[in-house]
Structures are given as C-alpha cells and as structure tokens.
Amino acid sequence: xxxxxxxxxxxxxxxxxxxxxxxxxxxxxxxxxxxxxxxxxxxxxxxxxxxxxxxxxxxxxxxxxxxxxxxxxxxxxxxxxxxxxxxxxxxxxxxxxxxxxxxxxxxxxxxxxxxxxxxxxxxxxxxxxxxxxxxxxxxxxxxxxxxxxxxxxxxxxxxxxxxxxxxxxxxxxxxxxxxxxxxxxxxxxxxxxxxxxxxxxxxxxxxxxxxxxxxxxxxxxxxxxxxxxxxxxxxxxxxxxxxxxxxxxxxxxxxxxxxxxxxxxxxxxxxxxxxxxxxxxxxxxxxxxxxxxxxxxxxxxxxxxxxxxxxxxxxxxxxxxxxxxxxxxxxxxxx
Amino acid sequence: xxxxxxxxxxxxxxxxxxxxxxxxxxxxxxxxxxxxxxxxxxxxxxxxxxxxxxxxxxxxxxxxxxxxxxxxxxxxxxxxxxxxxxxxxxxxxxxxxxxxxxxxxxxxxxxxxxxxxxxxxxxxxxxxxxxxxxxxxxxxxxxxxxxxxxxxxxxxxxxxxxxxxxxxxxxxxxxxxxxxxxxxxxxxxxxxxxxxxxxxxxxxxxxxxxxxxxxxxxxxxxxxxxxxxxxxxxxxxxxxxxxxxxxxxxxxxxxxxxxxxxxxxxxxxxxxxxxxxxxxxxxxxxxxxxxxxxxxxxxxxxxxxxxxxxxxxxxxxxxxxxxxxxxxxxxxx
Numbered sequence: 001x002x003x004x005x006x007x008x009x010x011x012x013x014x015x016x017x018x019x020x021x022x023x024x025x026x027x028x029x030x031x032x033x034x035x036x037x038x039x040x041x042x043x044x045x046x047x048x049x050x051x052x053x054x055x056x057x058x059x060x061x062x063x064x065x066x067x068x069x070x071x072x073x074x075x076x077x078x079x080x081x082x083x084x085x086x087x088x089x090x091x092x093x094x095x096x097x098x099x100x101x102x103x104x105x106x107x108x109x110x111x112x113x114x115x116x117x118x119x120x121x122x123x124x125x126x127x128x129x130x131x132x133x134x135x136x137x138x139x140x141x142x143x144x145x146x147x148x149x150x151x152x153x154x155x156x157x158x159x160x161x162x163x164x165x166x167x168x169x170x171x172x173x174x175x176x177x178x179x180x181x182x183x184x185x186x187x188x189x190x191x192x193x194x195x196x197x198x199x200x201x202x203x204x205x206x207x208x209x210x211x212x213x214x215x216x217x218x219x220x221x222x223x224x225x226x227x228x229x230x231x232x233x234x235x236x237x238x239x240x241x242x243x244x245x246x247x248x249x250x251x252x253x254x255x256x257x258x259x260x261x262x263x264x265x266x267x268x269x270x271x272x273x274x275x276x277x278x279x280x281x282x283x284x285x286x287x288x289x290x291x292x293x294x295x296x297x298x299x300x301x302x303x304x305x306x307x308x309x310x311x312x313x314x315x316x317x318x319x320x321x322x323x324x325x326x327x328x329x330x331x332x333x334x335x
Numbered sequence: 336x337x338x339x340x341x342x343x344x345x346x347x348x349x350x351x352x353x354x355x356x357x358x359x360x361x362x363x364x365x366x367x368x369x370x371x372x373x374x375x376x377x378x379x380x381x382x383x384x385x386x387x388x389x390x391x392x393x394x395x396x397x398x399x400x401x402x403x404x405x406x407x408x409x410x411x412x413x414x415x416x417x418x419x420x421x422x423x424x425x426x427x428x429x430x431x432x433x434x435x436x437x438x439x440x441x442x443x444x445x446x447x448x449x450x451x452x453x454x455x456x457x458x459x460x461x462x463x464x465x466x467x468x469x470x471x472x473x474x475x476x477x478x479x480x481x482x483x484x485x486x487x488x489x490x491x492x493x494x495x496x497x498x499x500x501x502x503x504x505x506x507x508x509x510x511x512x513x514x515x516x517x518x519x520x521x522x523x524x525x526x527x528x529x530x531x532x533x534x535x536x537x538x539x540x541x542x543x544x545x546x547x548x549x550x551x552x553x554x555x556x557x558x559x560x561x562x563x564x565x566x567x568x569x570x571x572x573x574x575x576x577x578x579x580x581x582x583x584x585x586x587x588x589x590x591x592x593x594x595x596x597x598x599x600x601x602x603x604x605x606x607x608x609x610x611x612x613x614x615x616x617x618x619x620x621x622x623x624x625x626x627x628x629x630x631x632x633x634x635x636x637x638x639x640x641x642x643x644x645x646x647x648x649x650x651x652x653x654x655x656x657x658x659x660x661x662x663x664x665x666x667x668x
Contacts, residue, residue, distance in 0.1 A: 016352075016356055017355055017358075023359075023363065024362060079393055083385070083389050097553060098553065098640070098642055101531040101552065101553070102531070105436075105531045105532075108440060108534065109433060109436045109437075200430075200432055201433075202432055219666070221429070221647075225648050225651030226655070227661075227668050307667075311426070311428070311432075312647075315644055316642075318553040318554075319556055320556060322557045322575025323557055323558060327558075328557055329559055333550070333559060333637060334637065335552040335553065335558050335559050
C-alpha cells in the first residue's frame with residue numbers, strides 16, 4: 001500500500017513539470033513555425049527558393065515540371081520597398097552593333113531586381129535616341145548620363161598616349177552624379193555596383209550585395225585567363241589575398257564585376273575616383289578601392305567566395321561582310 | 336519515529352505537488368497572453384518583425400496592382416513552347432542563366448531544354464529547378480561524326496539538329512497522350528541559348544496561325560535579315576547570303592503554330608541539308624511563302640538578335656592544370 005502511494009505521489013510530482021516544460025518549449029517554437037508557413041505560401045517575391053514544386057497532375061510522366069506560380073506577379077519592375085537598400089548599377093556603354101541587344105538583355109535581368117536604380121552612361125557627345133527609347137520602354141528606375149571619352153584617350157588606335165581602360169570617364173561621371181545627388185547625411189541606404197553591359201549576372205548576386213557595409217567581394221568567372229578569379233578567405237571570414245594568376249599582388253586583384261561599395265562610403269570620400277592616367281592594366285579597380293577601404297575591411301559574399309554568381313562574358317563582334325561599302329540594309333531600321 | 340518521518344515526507348510531497356500545480360496553471364495562463372517583450376527584444380527580432388511587416392505590405396501592394404491592371408488573360412492564352420538545344424561548354428551556365436531571366440518575364444511560356452549529352456547534367460537540372468520557369472528537360476546526344484570538333488569553324492556542321500527534333504518528338508508525343516482542345520493550342524519557337532530576345536517578340540508570335548516571321552538582327556553577315564512585306568504578305572527575303580533558298584531565314588526568325596506541328600508529324604530538321612538550308616528543310620513541308628504571317632510591324636522592327644558569345648580565354652587555367660594546380664572543380668562555373 002505505501003509503495004503504491006509513493007508511486008502515485010511521484011507521478012503526481014513529475015507530471016506537471018513535464019507538462020510545464022513541453023508547454024514552455026512550444027511557446028518559443030510556434031511563432032517561428034507560423035512564419036515558415038507564411039513564407040511557403042508567398043511563392044516568389046524575395047526568396048526564390050520557396051517555390052512549391054508541384055508535379056502536374058494530368059501528366060503521368062514527370063517530364064514536365066510545373067512550378068506553382070500562382071503568386072507570381074508579372075509586374076516589371078518589382079514594387080519599390082522603403083526599407084531595402086537601393087542598388088545603384090553603373091553601366092558605361094558605347095555605340096556598336098550589339099549595343100541594343102546587350103542593353104536589352106541586361107535590362108531583362110535588372111527588371112527582376114527590387115529597388116534597383118540603373119545609371120547608364122553613354123560614351124557619346126549627346127544622349128542617343130536608341131538608348132533613351134530603350135530605357136523608357138523598360139520601365140526601370142534609371143538615370144541617363146553621357147560623357148564622351150576624348151579621342152586621344154580612346155583605347156584603340158592610339159599607341160602614343162597611354163591607354164585608359166574603357167568606361168573610366170563614364171564611371172567617374174556616374175560617381176560624381178551620385179555625390180551631387182545624395183548627401184552624406186541622408187538616411188538613404190544604398191550600394192553601388194559597376195556592371196558592364198556584356199557580362200552576365202545572376203539574380204542572387206544582387207541580393208548578396210545588398211547587405212554591403214563597406215566593400216563586399218565575390219568570385220568572377222572567365223577573368224584573368226581562368227575559370228574564375230576569387231578572393232582568398234580565411235576561416236575567420238576575412239579576405240587575406242587573391243586567387244589569381246595575373247598579378248595577384250595588386251592591392252585589389254579583382255575585376256570590376258567582383259565588388260560593390262556602400263553608397264555612404266562613396267559619399268564620404270569625395271576624392272575617390274577611378275584613376276585616369278598612368279594606370280597599369282588590371283590596376284583600375286585598385287585605383288578606386290585603395291582610397292576607400294583596406295583588405296581587412298572587405299566583406300566576402302557568395303558563401304565565403306565559393307560560388308560563382310557573375311560571369312565576365314564577352315560578345316563576339318558580328319561579321320558584317322555582306323553589308324558592303326554602301327550598306328545593304330536600310331539604315332533607318334534600328335538594331 | 337518512522338511515522339513522523341513519513342508524515343514529514345508526506346507534507347513535502349504535498350507542498351511540492353501544490354507548487355508544481357500552481358506553476359503549471361501560471362504557465363497555462365501566460366500562454367494566451369501577449370508577451371511583455373521588452374526584456375527579450377533582441378535587435379534581430381525587431382528587424383525580423385519589421386521586415387515581415389514590410390513583406391506583407393508589399394504583397395498587398397502587388398496584389399492590388401495586379402487587380403487594377405488589365406484583366407487576367409484568359410486561360411486559353413496560347414502557350415509558347417520554346418525549344419532550346421544546349422551543350423556543355425564554359426559559358427553554358429551563363430547563357431542559360433540570362434536566357435531564363437528573359438523568359439521569366441513571359442507568361443504562358445514552356446521551356447523545352449534539350450541537352451546534347453548522353454544524360455541529363457546536374458548543372459542544367461539545378462538551373463532549371465531554380466529558374467522558376469515551367470520546363471521540360473530532355474537530352475539527345477549528337478552522333479560523333481556529326482559533332483563539331485574543338486577547332487572546327489561553327490558553320491562546318493549543322494548544330495542542334497538532333498536536339499530540336501527531339502524537342503519536337505517529345506512535344507508531339509506529349510500532346511498525343513493528352514488530347515483536349517486547349518492542349519493543341521500553342522506556338523513553337525526555336526531559341527538558341529546565345530541569342531538575345533526582347534520581350535516583345537514573344538507577344539508578337541503568340542498569335543501565330545501557321546508560321547509567322549520577322550527580322551533577325553546581326554545575322555547573315557548583315558545588320559539584320561528580314562522578309563520583305565508588300566500588301567501584308569511576304570514577297571521575298573532581304574538577305575545577303577544565298578537568297579534563293581526556299582526560306583532564307585535564321586532559326587530565330589520564325590515560329591510555328593503547334594497545330595501545324597502536330598498536323599505534320601513527319602516534319603523535322605534535316606541534318607543532311609546543305610549549309611544554310613536547315614530552316615528550309617523544316618519549313619518546306621509546312622507552309623508556302625505567301626502563307627507566312629509577317630510580324631514586328633510588317634517586318635520593319637528588329638526584336639531578336641543573333642548574338643554570339645566569345646569563347647573565354649583559358650590560357651592561364653590550362654597552364655595551371657598542367658601543373659596540377661587548376662581551379663577547384665567543385666565550384667560550378
């Protein structure tokens with residue numbers, strides 16, 4: 001008899017505590033669970049990985065993968081958010097036969113990125129109608145600038161003057177525009193990225209760079225004669241070197257497409273520009289970055305610089321042999 | 336002595352039990368109440384809740400903007416079936432990435448990707464899954480003697496023939512297996528993975544009844560090639576190279592209605608056709624020149640460009656690989 005009573009007593013004591021512990025534990029966990037369900041239902045928007053993959057029921061073979069996109073909105077560009085930092089994409093461009101094609105597909109990419117501001121700088125005497133019309137039709141948030149590179153500075157054809165890398169004057173103009181437009185004290189958060197018009201950018205890249213506090217870096221494919229060049233990142237998550245073959249001892253051995261700068265940092269250092277003259281090949285990026293940041297300040301992105309999210313593609317120059325001297329095709333048709 | 340101890344123990348137990356019960360009741364009461372978050376409020380939680388609020392607001396905004404937009408296109412909007420042959424090379428992932436970014440803007444698009452490979456590669460499989468598009472992933476290897484070798488010029492042998500035919504075969508089989516009015520509606524377009532497509536071209540081709548045509552930029556050694564339209568009909572073709580071909584057009588310059596493809600189950604691309612006659616080999620059996628439907632403002636606008644991507648220089652990579660120091664293969668490029 002006493003034994004049973006002891007047991008009963010023991011159970012009566014332990015039971016409430018176990019209940020208490022389970023209830024306490026659940027209390028902390030349920031709010032998180034609720035949000036996860038919410039994310040699932042929203043489909044696209046910011047996190048692209050939360051698609052509900054659904055095998056199309058009517059098709060027995062699993063050849064067709066129909067991704068449930070009931071929430072997908074074909075609004076281009078995505079609506080502006082008040083809290084996402086703006087990405088200012090600076091693209092220098094110049095007139096050539098593939099220009100419209102390049103800008104078209106770059107625009108198609110940028111139209112997916114929320115809070116994006118495209119600063120397109122033409123290397124021309126005045127803004128061309130081709131680019132103006134293209135920009136208007138895309139519906140993107142843009143700024144259209146232009147500045148002509150003086151003839152003796154142009155890359156090709158002049159061996160007397162030291163070359164300056166193409167796009168320098170245009171990029172500097174865009175940086176100056178940013179400094180004139182945004183004051184250092186404003187609460188506007190932003191990130192500045194130099195995107196050439198012939199590269200290929202994944203959408204993930206823009207989300208990686210959005211959180212840049214000073215200067216963030218990541219690998220770039222097809223530069224320096226390698227599959228990809230990348231910063232060297234140690235176990236503490238700090239950049240300590242550069243994994244390149246071409247002059248890895250440059251202060252910043254990185255391609256233009258491999259870094260992004262926080263807007264405030266650019267505004268706070270008004271003397272920082274890309275150097276025009278006397279810059280060795282491959283040192284362009286260093287000429288700007290060394291004014292802004294030191295190696296230890298760099299923030300590695302793309303999973304500690306182990307994923308390739310941008311490709312330095314180059315488009316072949318089209319062979320226009322059949323145009324002949326006078327031009328076979330109607331020059332009024334814009335290409 | 337024993338009873339006294341027992342009694343004391345009993346009191347302890349009872350006390351203990353009462354405390355536990357009170358504690359449980361207290362916790363259960365707290366469950367429904369709003370938490371006084373001031374002590375536990377970490378800045379992270381604050382940002383999360385703020386972002387969540389922003390997210391819901393944006394969702395609402397999107398939903399509202401969609402509602403006020405022009406009414407939803409009817410479900411019988413013809414689907415555009417885009418057949419893209421692709422093959423493994425350094426720039427493949429980049430090309431497919433930017434192509435998918437363009438397609439993602441086009442509603443009712445079904446991407447049929449056919450790899451020139453004996454089996455599906457993980458690179459393409461993963462890319463397709465992440466793309467968010469409706470897709471079908473196929474593969475069909477090109478026979479060795481028909482395949483371009485490393486240093487062959489690109490025009491030496493026709494490319495993508497087996498893959499495009501495989502795409503057609505799958506499409507025909509799939510539609511035959513699932514008959515039904517809506518399923519037979521659609522447009523078939525052959526899109527190579529290195530060209531550039533504007534978004535307007537897809538809306539132009541959606542209304543194809545038989546075969547529609549339009550200009551293509553940067554092809555045939557010219558700024559653009561195009562059909563010449565008079566009185567709303569195609570009378571000849573403006574091209575600088577072999578204009579006597581039955582259909583002197585590029586693959587990117589025409590689209591075929593699904594009905595026509597299904598009604599002619601034998602028509603496909605002929606790999607044996609002489610250079611430049613690939614498109615003609617397919618279209619000859621389907622349509623005559625005066626049946627062609629001109630799009631893009633009577634073929635006066637260029638909405639698609641035959642761009643080609645340079646092969647990246649890998650001299651340093653090759654040198655490193657010879658030393659056994661090549662870049663990490665695990666990193667996908």
